[in-house]
Amino acid sequence: MVAVASLGLTGCTATATASVSGKSAIVVGVKADQPGLGFKAQDGTYSGFEVDVGRYIADHMGASRVTFKTVTSDNREDLLRNHTVDIVLASYSITPDRAREVTFGGPYYVAHQDIMVHRDETRIRSVRDLTGRTMCKASGSVSTERIVEGLGIKPRLAPAPSYSDCVAKLLDGTVDVVSTGDLVLAGFAARNRSRVKILNAPFTDEPYGVGLRNGDIDGCEGVNRALTRMYQDGTAIRLLQKWFGASGITLNPEVPEYEGCS
Incomplete structure (x- = not known):
């Protein structure tokens, strides 16, 4: 694990159309039933580590408005493809099969x-x-x-x-x-x-990635820049401690090695 921002840019040579990068409003797909990661309260508000990370990414990519929408393990790819959500943070493990359907930024945590x-x-x-x-x-x-x-x-x-x-x-x-x-x-x-x-x-190991529409290389680069800053400015470990510090599991404060945007 090395905190090198350039790792997120390796292999990023193409430019996707309709990129999430530069959008003024970003919709983040998160789970609604995973306490500590993504949870939707009765009043409709979302909370959790992935909610906070999604908000951080959107803010640092220049969005002035960030909203959240529920996704499930079964519909994450479909909701990205049909533009219901712009990015997904939902305990979304990066696998070769999934990487053929979506572009992954990160991982933001292993x-x-x-x-x-x-x-x-x-x-x-x-x-x-x-x-x-x-x-x-x-x-x-x-x-x-x-x-x-x-x-x-x-x-x-x-x-x-x-x-x-x-x-x-x-x-x-x-x-x-x-x-x-x-x-x-x-x-x-x-x-x-x-x-x-x-x-x-x-x-x-479970590398949790940020799902983007397939081919959104510009968006992937923007996500990786935001994640690098999140670890370097101390936000990542603060959020990990906030949501999981009392759980007893070992938390890694180092920025993960990114998969590369391709």
Whole structure:
């Protein structure tokens, strides 16, 4: 991890049409049901780390108006393509398949996939203990595939629409395990400290990227410049501590190495 602004510009040679760069009003797509990352209150306001980072990016790209709209893991690409949102910050792990559909700025943070279980669970200590246990599979997420296909571990899978539904299943005993990025788990764990725990046994990297419309290279460059400044001026670690400092997970204050705009 090195804090070098030029990393975000590597490979950025083309210019996209209808770029988010320079827009006076930017719509940021965020999750509405992930406490600590993106959460929508009953009064319609959004809060969380990704909400704050999205606002910081939009402000530093010159937007005078920033609004937020709910996205899900299933519709992020569609809402970018049809211009419902301009950028997406929604625990959006950068993968080769996704990078063929959208252009990614960042990552703005590299999370680590971990495991959340019942507070009194003692038999599950690492990902290797998941064989035969019931694990929730959130729609549109790649976290399950990293365990089943990537590591060859075979839990029993229980589908759910989202990670908020997965956590509800964990709390009512329908599933034994929820596994995804530690920032996602930390927000839910903070709300249910007496009933669940995170193992703190990470086993993958989860580079969370800023999704832009496919080919928006100018926008990607602008996002990376904003992210570099966010880490250099201390905003990134302040926001990480604000939202996750009490969770007990290890937080990295260094700017991630960017994927490059292409």
